[in-house]
Amino acid sequence: MNPQTKMLATIIAKSLNLGDEWTVVDVEMRDCNPDPDELHVYIERTPGYALRCPRCGVMHGVCDTRERTWRHLDIWQYKTYIHCKLPRLDCEGGPITAEVPWAAPDAKHFTA
Numbered sequence: 001m002n003p004q005t006k007m008l009a010t011i012i013a014k015s016l017n018l019g020d021e022w023t024v025v026d027v028e029m030r031d032c033n034p035d036p037d038e039l040h041v042y043i044e045r046t047p048g049y050a051l052r053c054p055r056c057g058v059m060h061g062v063c064d065t066r067e068r069t070w071r072h073l074d075i076w077q078y079k080t081y082i083h084c085k086l087p088r089l090d091c092e093g094g095p096i097t098a099e100v101p102w103a104a105p106d107a108k109h110f111t112a
């Protein structure tokens, strides 16, 4: 990331309330002229961090990931999308999708 992107990533991470376990790995601005420009935020689990299980509340490691995209509230004038390799946690009851701070449980999401 160049310094400008890095600064942007830091601001976005704060505004999304990301904990240490999530990292903004890239931010991309797409000029969609004449449509509103788009902001694409790429987030990954920070390597080495376990995540709390939404089923049993215990911290688990990750068994696999699935690419997902969320339409987020606009940031500045940009249509904002969040992309994440969403981890599935290695729970005793079977793999379970991790909860992410930027998506309420009832938030709309769609697969890229």
Ligand SMILES: [Zn+2]
Pocket: 053, 054, 055, 056, 057, 058, 060, 090, 091, 092, 093
């Ligand atoms: Zn569990």
